[in-house]
Amino acid sequence: MTATARFLLPAEAYWSEEWFALEQRALFGRTWWFVGPVSDVPSDGRPVVVEVGDQFVAVHRDASGRLQAQGLGGRRAAVDVWAGFVFVHADAEVAEPLADWLGDLPANIGTFRPDELVEVAHCRFEVASNWKLYIENHIDVYHLWYLHEQSLADYDHPRHRWRSCGSHWAFYEPPREGVADAAQFVRGFPPISHIDRDDWGSGAHLIFPNLPFATGAGFFMTYQCLPRGPRHTTIDLRVRAEPGDDHDVDAFVAMVSTVLHAEDGLACERIQAAVRSPDFAVGPLAAAHELPITHFHERLLDRVGR
Numbered sequence: 001m002t003a004t005a006r007f008l009l010p011a012e013a014y015w016s017e018e019w020f021a022l023e024q025r026a027l028f029g030r031t032w033w034f035v036g037p038v039s040d041v042p043s044d045g046r047p048v049v050v051e052v053g054d055q056f057v058a059v060h061r062d063a064s065g066r067l068q069a070q071g072l073g074g075r076r077a078a079v080d081v082w083a084g085f086v087f088v089h090a091d092a093e094v095a096e097p098l099a100d101w102l103g104d105l106p107a108n109i110g111t112f113r114p115d116e117l118v119e120v121a122h123c124r125f126e127v128a129s130n131w132k133l134y135i136e137n138h139i140d141v142y143h144l145w146y147l148h149e150q151s152l153a154d155y156d157h158p159r160h161r162w163r164s165c166g167s168h169w170a171f172y173e174p175p176r177e178g179v180a181d182a183a184q185f186v187r188g189f190p191p192i193s194h195i196d197r198d199d200w201g202s203g204a205h206l207i208f209p210n211l212p213f214a215t216g217a218g219f220f221m222t223y224q225c226l227p228r229g230p231r232h233t234t235i236d237l238r239v240r241a242e243p244g245d246d247h248d249v250d251a252f253v254a255m256v257s258t259v260l261h262a263e264d265g266l267a268c269e270r271i272q273a274a275v276r277s278p279d280f281a282v283g284p285l286a287a288a289h290e291l292p293i294t295h296f297h298e299r300l301l302d303r304v305g306r
Contacts, residue, residue, distance in 0.1 A: 005285035008297035028053030035086040084115025108170035110199035117240035129272035142289035167208035174201035188252035189218030
């Protein structure tokens with residue numbers, strides 16, 4: 001991986017049908033794809049069908065309750081579970097074990113055990129931009145000071161830390177001094193009982209290529225970027241929390257909608273609107289805070305053979 005922050009993708013990677021088709025085939029069709037919590041797969045053998053790049057994969061339980069996966073075109077697919085979440089790979093012949101694919105990412109997300117939590121919210125929203133813009137926004141540390149100046153003001157941005165974990169990315173920033181006790185309740189949920197107090201800040205991570213997830217004192221949430229076209233992405237948001245009935249789900253979803261949709265989503269849409277202009281250009285990247293974007297581009301280009 002390079003140590004110099006540079007923007008490596010051409011503008012057409014964000015609007016070209018050719019690029020979109022290449023990613024569907026060579027990227028999503030050849031990496032692990034997030035399906036959802038294990039509870040999504042019925043116990044009676046009925047399949048869950050997911051679109052993985054340019055293919056469809058059916059996941060079901062066999063007579064013994066074990067998960068099985070099969071491509072609808074006849075190709076044998078792979079299925080595995082991490083932390084209570086189901087992942088599939090459209091081609092079992094080339095799939096590395098899920099644990100190997102995740103590498104040391106699970107060791108860098110704190111003490112969270114999402115399989116011990118319950119889903120309290122599941123919703124979707126649409127973003128009129130390429131999926132990569134949303135991922136780049138997610139891993140761009142620099143934007144926290146500006147785009148989320150008010151909505152994430154409880155967190156101490158200068159004390160953040162991030163690291164690349166193979167193809168993936170881990171990030172954490174603690175609460176600001178004096179707001180740790182209040183910040184958790186602003187999010188609408190009581191603190192998760194099994195996590196360490198040092199994990200009460202904001203975690204923002206990425207399972208390459210398209211699964212951002214975030215953690216806080218009271219929640220663990222995924223927000224998968226589902227590419228619908230070169231200029232259209234569906235964000236599939238799933239939130240997990242402690243079992244119980246003392247969750248202000250409406251307040252939490254409203255907060256998340258502000259951060260992920262009204263702020264992040266709108267920023268991506270504005271870039272998308274400009275990317276086809278002959279005058280469009282990307283200036284110098286922040287040396288450290290935007291280096292994750294360069295690393296993301298390197299991994300993507302390697303996967304698609306460009």
